[in-house]
Amino acid sequence: MSGNAPGGRGTAAAVPILMYHAVGDDPAPATRALSVTPAAFAAQMRVVAEHGFTPLTAAALAAAWRSGGPLPARPLLITFDDGYEGVHRHALPVLAGHAFASTVFVSTGWLRGRWQEGGALDTMLDWAQVRELADAGTEIGGHSHTHPQLDQLDAGRLRFEALRCREIVAEELGTAPVSFAYPYGYSSRRVRTAVREAGFAQALAVGNALARRRQGPYALARVTVRRSTGVEEFTRLLEGRALGRNFAGDRALTKGYAVVRRARGAVRGHWI
Numbered sequence: 001m002s003g004n005a006p007g008g009r010g011t012a013a014a015v016p017i018l019m020y021h022a023v024g025d026d027p028a029p030a031t032r033a034l035s036v037t038p039a040a041f042a043a044q045m046r047v048v049a050e051h052g053f054t055p056l057t058a059a060a061l062a063a064a065w066r067s068g069g070p071l072p073a074r075p076l077l078i079t080f081d082d083g084y085e086g087v088h089r090h091a092l093p094v095l096a097g098h099a100f101a102s103t104v105f106v107s108t109g110w111l112r113g114r115w116q117e118g119g120a121l122d123t124m125l126d127w128a129q130v131r132e133l134a135d136a137g138t139e140i141g142g143h144s145h146t147h148p149q150l151d152q153l154d155a156g157r158l159r160f161e162a163l164r165c166r167e168i169v170a171e172e173l174g175t176a177p178v179s180f181a182y183p184y185g186y187s188s189r190r191v192r193t194a195v196r197e198a199g200f201a202q203a204l205a206v207g208n209a210l211a212r213r214r215q216g217p218y219a220l221a222r223v224t225v226r227r228s229t230g231v232e233e234f235t236r237l238l239e240g241r242a243l244g245r246n247f248a249g250d251r252a253l254t255k256g257y258a259v260v261r262r263a264r265g266a267v268r269g270h271w272i
């Protein structure tokens, strides 16, 4: 295994954290570029299996990094943001077939049902489906209540977005969520502090890099899987190669966040 390869024990590991959104053959236009087809998702999970990766939940990875405990030889995380219905319909059977762990980060105000606030970009999960995912071993994490740009909010609203999301997941599932993913992937020191104070033990960003322990528990990097991601590129993502190219595309898409991005890296959390 080369020095760059993911995997290994404990603190030295570089871990691919895959970030998915919608899974479907005919997603809404707003979610299409960041969606994958069910067939592509199934093919990607075969690649994960063939390369000998062991998918973990975000909570399990963070627990290992917090304690210095062992990780499987090739740890990897499969994550889904927002809470699209296709995750239950299309991804769950594939994940169950491989016995793969995963984490779904839900925006509670977007999900169908009694907490719904509107604004969702596509057909979302309902709470019965969220419970089925949880019962199948999927970790349910938080992704705010109404999916705002958290760094743009005043202190009260920021606190509400983190706390309300956590309270609703706790009420629906009987267990408070411990992992969070920042909407749009970006955070500031203020956002990270609010997420921690709301009770989340770790949070995931984007960054298009492999995750490493040194990133700290509130700024774990993820790599984006898109509708345009072919099997070859997907394989390179798993190995931590071609991430520069991947990131270059994102910069064009998200240049509005340039100011926010400059603030990234100013503060790192600590694993205690």
Ligand SMILES: [Zn+2]
Pocket (backbone or CB within 6 Å): 081, 082, 143, 147, 182, 183, 184
């Ligand atoms: Zn999102």
